[in-house]
Amino acid sequence: MQPILAGKVAVVTGGASGIGRATAELLAAQGAAVMIVDLDESNAGAAADAIAASGGRALALRADMREEGQVQAAIEATVAHFGGVDLLDNTVSYNAPEQTGADGEIHEMDAAIWNRALEINLRGPMLAAKYCIPQMLKRGGGAIVNISSTAGILSLGTVPAYAASKAAVHSLSQSIATAYGRRGIRCNTIAPGFIDTPTTRNMGDQFFQMTLDNNVLPYLGQPDDIAQAALFLLSDAARYITGQLLAVDGGQTIHLPVVADMWRMAAGKPLVETA
Template sequence: MRGLADKRIVVAGGATGIGAATAERLAEEGAQVLIGDVNLEGAEATAGRVKAAGGTAVAVAFDLADEGSVRALFERAVAEFGGVDGLFNVGADLSPDTLGRDGDLSEMDAAIWRRTFEVNLIGYAHTCRAAVPLLLEGGGGAIVNTSSGAAYVGEAVRPAYAASKAGINALTRHVASRWGKEGIRCNGVSPGMVLSETGLETMSEGFKAAVLGAIRSPRLGRPADLAGAVAFLLSDDAAWINGQTWSVDGGGSLRD
């Protein structure tokens, strides 16, 4: 891909899964990556793999739900790399205590909604706000946000999660509309069911078979599938793509 060599990219949520795979792919393309995650051990493991392959990576402990932690993440990026050219937002609270308790509206727990929005949506707003001035200083740059098919399909459960992801789509369009003329691109990726450390490995074989039967692909997703799409959207090859959210889901959804 063109235009990723020497780019300085923050991966907000790069300890495992899609975030880790994307950090590694970006480094393979020549980017310098700052890998932030609440799971510092995982972020350090990702950075270690990048450096072992000859790339440049720094791991940083950070929490999407903490505005001060977000500021510190970008301050570290400037200290390490001299600036920021791109941001990939991929973190989310998928814990059993949050996502696992996000039942239907009749069982609504407002604390679950607040926590979900604090991490999944407000956290992304904080990272985008921190990134924008740095991207402008460099003459522009790119942001990619991680959405979800849950924003579209209308599930019987997980309404807080779905609403937070729909909010990310709106945030993506806002950033593209507000700063696009100044050289900032903001797009999103909407993953389908992706096998990862915290993904479908925990699901039954029957559930996996049902998911596979519902998509237009011969296999389930892998973190590398998303990594390729994100790397493209952060690259100069995607210079004329802005304000879009792409479904990367094996054909699970068909949307214009």
């Protein structure tokens, strides 16, 4: 059977590692030629090499997604090498650890942190769409997936800049879906829950356990869980889906906050662990 993305060209921003890399690899495995765009040139190149070693087609380009000229050049290079653009997956994200301290409370907000979060998490996907959409229109349409976060749906309380930027990502998706749907372009948003990546591992075992305690499913998500959702939304199998927000979160956002405590009570465990 022919791969479902055979003949397609995909751009994956933030594809050097984690969710982005898993998505780039899956899209390539399903027949797409993939351009990986990331500030991390070394790991982006390694991801492209791994795809090529598996028989796929991929290239990597370094670009700062805040810089319009660099984003434009990356899309132009994609067209020059692969002949066009059909698909865009915006995984690029800024969730550096310093946000938690410097961005913890609005009255102590570092405006530079706020600006950086919006520039990378919102301006970056907008710029990628700006330069990919004309190429998609030349080919009769296309599909876009923007990666948001469950922090953009329900407040975590400690990262307002990150959360606000991720909430705005879905508004961007809705605007694109509405403006370009009649011209054959679909656009959707995925909101990952807590995903087991090298970046999230830095948050520590205790945070992992708290997240697992509040999941409906008894395990944490892996990068490929998000990649599989992206593949579906980018493929023709989702041809009648646009402007939607899909939470891929293990059930994190579907229940009241007391559920985890109720589970503990039912198991005869104390609500507060003692040393």
